[in-house]
Amino acid sequence: MTNAKPTTPEAVNQQAAKEAARRRRRSRTALRRWRPKLLLGAYLLFVLLPIYWLLNMSFQSNSEILGQFSFVPQDITLEHYMKIFTDSSWYMGYVNSLIYVLINMLISILVALPAAYAFSRFQFIGDKHLFFWLLTNLMAPPAVFLLPYFQLYYTVGLFDTHVAVALAHCLFNIPLAVWILEGFMSSVPKEIDETAFIDGYSFPRFFVKIFIPMIRSGIGVTLFFLFMFSWVELLLARTLTSTGAQPIASVMTRTSTASGVDWGTLAAAGVLTILPGIFVVYFVRNHIAKGFALGRT
Amino acid sequence: MNKIRNNRAWLLILPMLLLVAFSAIIPLMTVVNYSVQDVFDAHTRFFTGTEWFEATLNDRDLQAALLRQFAFSFTVLAIEVPLGIGIALLMPKRGWQASAVLVLVTLPLLIPWNVVGSIWQIFTRGDIGLMGVGLRGMGYGYSITSSAVDAWATIVLMDVWHWTPLIALLCYSGLRAIPEAYYQAARIDRASKWSVFRYIQLPKLTNVLVIGILLRFMHSFMIYAEPFVLTGGGPGSSTTFLSQSLTTMAIAQQDLGPSAAFSLIYFLIILLVCWVFYTAIMNMQKEKYHGES
Numbered sequence: 001m002t003n004a005k006p007t008t009p010e011a012v013n014q015q016a017a018k019e020a021a022r023r024r025r026r027s028r029t030a031l032r033r034w035r036p037k038l039l040l041g042a043y044l045l046f047v048l049l050p051i052y053w054l055l056n057m058s059f060q061s062n063s064e065i066l067g068q069f070s071f072v073p074q075d076i077t078l079e080h081y082m083k084i085f086t087d088s089s090w091y092m093g094y095v096n097s098l099i100y101v102l103i104n105m106l107i108s109i110l111v112a113l114p115a116a117y118a119f120s121r122f123q124f125i126g127d128k129h130l131f132f133w134l135l136t137n138l139m140a141p142p143a144v145f146l147l148p149y150f151q152l153y154y155t156v157g158l159f160d161t162h163v164a165v166a167l168a169h170c171l172f173n174i175p176l177a178v179w180i181l182e183g184f185m186s187s188v189p190k191e192i193d194e195t196a197f198i199d200g201y202s203f204p205r206f207f208v209k210i211f212i213p214m215i216r217s218g219i220g221v222t223l224f225f226l227f228m229f230s231w232v233e234l235l236l237a238r239t240l241t242s243t244g245a246q247p248i249a250s251v252m253t254r255t256s257t258a259s260g261v262d263w264g265t266l267a268a269a270g271v272l273t274i275l276p277g278i279f280v281v282y283f284v285r286n287h288i289a290k291g292f293a294l295g296r297t
Numbered sequence: 298m299n300k301i302r303n304n305r306a307w308l309l310i311l312p313m314l315l316l317v318a319f320s321a322i323i324p325l326m327t328v329v330n331y332s333v334q335d336v337f338d339a340h341t342r343f344f345t346g347t348e349w350f351e352a353t354l355n356d357r358d359l360q361a362a363l364l365r366q367f368a369f370s371f372t373v374l375a376i377e378v379p380l381g382i383g384i385a386l387l388m389p390k391r392g393w394q395a396s397a398v399l400v401l402v403t404l405p406l407l408i409p410w411n412v413v414g415s416i417w418q419i420f421t422r423g424d425i426g427l428m429g430v431g432l433r434g435m436g437y438g439y440s441i442t443s444s445a446v447d448a449w450a451t452i453v454l455m456d457v458w459h460w461t462p463l464i465a466l467l468c469y470s471g472l473r474a475i476p477e478a479y480y481q482a483a484r485i486d487r488a489s490k491w492s493v494f495r496y497i498q499l500p501k502l503t504n505v506l507v508i509g510i511l512l513r514f515m516h517s518f519m520i521y522a523e524p525f526v527l528t529g530g531g532p533g534s535s536t537t538f539l540s541q542s543l544t545t546m547a548i549a550q551q552d553l554g555p556s557a558a559f560s561l562i563y564f565l566i567i568l569l570v571c572w573v574f575y576t577a578i579m580n581m582q583k584e585k586y587h588g589e590s
Contacts (some may be wrong), residue, residue, distance in 0.1 A: 040387040044401055047458065050420040051404065053427045057419055065425055107316070115313035122306035130310070137321050139567045141519040143540040144560040147331075147547045148324035171320045174313055232409045234522045235544070249411045267419060270412045277407025278400070285396050 051274070057267035065263050080268035093248035094272065096162065100237070100245065101230045103166035108173045108226050109219065116181035117207070121190065134175040142235045145171065150239055160244045165237045169230045176229065177222050184218030185211075217287045224284045231276065248273060331557035349558035358534070359559065362542045363566075369538060370517040373456045377513060380457065381464025382502070386494070388469055399469075402462045414526025417455045421527075441528055445535035448528045452536055455523055460516070464509045471505040472498060507578050511571055518567050539563055 057065055058080055059073040068074070084090040118124070119131060149168055150159075158164040192214070196206045212219070238250040248269065255266040332350070335343045353359060384402070389395045408416070423429040423440055432439035441448040475497065483493050521540035524530065530537035543563065547556035 036387045040384070040398070043384055043387075044398070047401060047405060047462075049427065050416045050458065053420050054416050057425070069425070069430055071427075111313040111316055114309040118306040118309035121300060123300040123302045124304045124306045127306075130314075134317065136568055137317060139515045139571055140321070140564055141540055141543075141560075141567065143519070143521060143543045143547075144328065144564055145324045146544065147553070147556070148327035149320075151327065152324055167316070167320055170316055174317050178313065228407055231407070234409060234411045235540075239548075249409050252411065252415070263419065263425065266415055270408075270415050273409050273412050274404070274407070277404070281400055281403050281407060285400055 054267050054270050057263055058271045060264060062262065062264045080264040081272075083265055084268055084272065090251060090269070093246055093251035096241075096245045097231065097237070097247040097249070098276070100162040100165040100169070100247070101227060103162055104169045104173055104230045105223055105226045107166060108170055108177045109223060112174055112177035112181055112222070113212070113219075114207075116178045116185055117211070119178065119182045120185040121193070134178055137175045138172050138179075140171065142171075142233070146235065146239050149236065153240055159240065160242045162245045164240045165245065165247070166230075168236045168240055169233060173226050173229055177226060180222045180225060181215070181218060184215045184221075188214055220284050221287050224280060227280050228277070328557045328560050331553045332561055335554050345554065349554045350562070353555055353558045353562060359539075359542060361534070362537055362539050365535075365537070366518060366539045369453070369456075369520070370514055372453055373460070373517050374510065374513055376453070376457050377461045377464050378506070378510060381461050381509070382468050382506075384461065384465040385468030385472055386498070388465070390473070399466075402465055404462075405459050406462050408459075410522035411526050413455065413459050414523040417451065417458075417523070418527050421451055441532075443532055445532055448532060448536050452524050452527065455527065456517065456520070459523065460513060463512065464506075467505040467509040468502055471502045475501050503578075507575070511574065514574070515567060515571065518570075 056071070056073060059076045059078070060070070061075065061077045061079065064070070064073070064075060119127065145168075153159045153164045153168070158167070188211070192210070193206070196210050197203075201210070234247075234249040237247040241247060241250070252266060252269050255262040255269070333345060333347075335345050388398050388402070405413070418426075420426045421429045421439075421441060423433055429439055438444075439447055441451050479497050480493070483497060488496075519540055520538055521544070524536050524538060525541055528536045530541050543556060543559055546552050546559060550556075
């Protein structure tokens, strides 16, 4: 067909135009196939670039940071990391943060499990109001509770302990846990409960032996969220501690002094706060997609 | 699921209730208590009634902070929601790439909020930051400490960086819940990509988007640590949001009465907006189902 030799100049032009159009079309479909990957790549670059810059800074000495602008550390140094790992006031910041996060996760999940079960299975006086009230706690700005918390925990003698921060974080973590778990529990058919009770299981035994294993992934996801929101919170944790249980977030403020900011140490400390997050997300990576919908898709 | 009527369920809720009451009701009552009194010291206090509330509502600085807060929350929502949906559509569905992209996208959510501020501070500084030096190299006099526009744009960009992953992950999980048969039916009908999105994907995303928008609104309205570290509320007070005004008032100036009244108004605004939004969405859905049936 078109492969026949053109005879007139018009035909030559015509065929050339057709060829060009086809080539353009092909490159356009190639572009279309690659476009999703390119766009996603651009977004991931946007996500990683600031983090890379932090990493870059953490391996440079302070004189290099301020003296010359370089995309990769010219002279890799571990002095900032050494400083953090050898100075107990620095590394205890991480330990303190992890302690109150773990206490908070334990308390929250223990009280949220039965509560979420009650909300997902039973109708009782005031259930809807109670649930809404719980969710309002999720909406409360921590800044609102700053002063009363300080006074309350000071009065009961919990100020500057890990328990104080853990309890304060319960304000938003328990409602969150109840909310997520309720979604997961409601997707378990009620017939399972009934069969177990007919088989002679007592409630506690059924709950621990049968029900909890069934919502394992839901519990994993809930723990992930509890970790996340307790680990990233700063305002309450900083206000309720002074020296004994100081979280890493407030230890980091020591890097800015009258003589300037210790950028290298700040960057190294920042990098170290990202690591637990990566560690935790790796464990739930297979459930996270479902988990983020809070069991409600 | 039809639930069993049983008031003994209260026993299962009791431990949770006691704990939340300890960390929510007692402090909230303290705030209410302060908001109607003028406290001089531990023994001298006067009942003031609604005086602090009137003063707070008429305070010019606080009105400005409130307007800025709304402008900020709506800006970040307008950017993050479409962007998050877009990212979710682009993310690979299976294989090792899916896990890798998932972990990378989640990363910003797991960084402590003040560290997010530090990261962007280091990234945008004019002397040592990649973005700051880059923009200056291109001839733009970028500076977040002197230009309010730059400070605003940077804080919005930081929030987009920090929180778009939440919307993206919510939508991604919503998309994963769509059965393959829906897409097959659409292919048989030769549906365009747009109509697949409009009539299959978007309706399935409504639930997760409601959660996402509510969470994002609440958190953006409470934003504190990130702008505090990055700009400290400046230049001037151009990036001072409500939480920062409140903390300055309560902790630095120790104005117990006004800051308590401010706290209550602040809390009520969040509650009100969330309630209006939630009711509106629920009514829309109800109407849709009535229209179909």
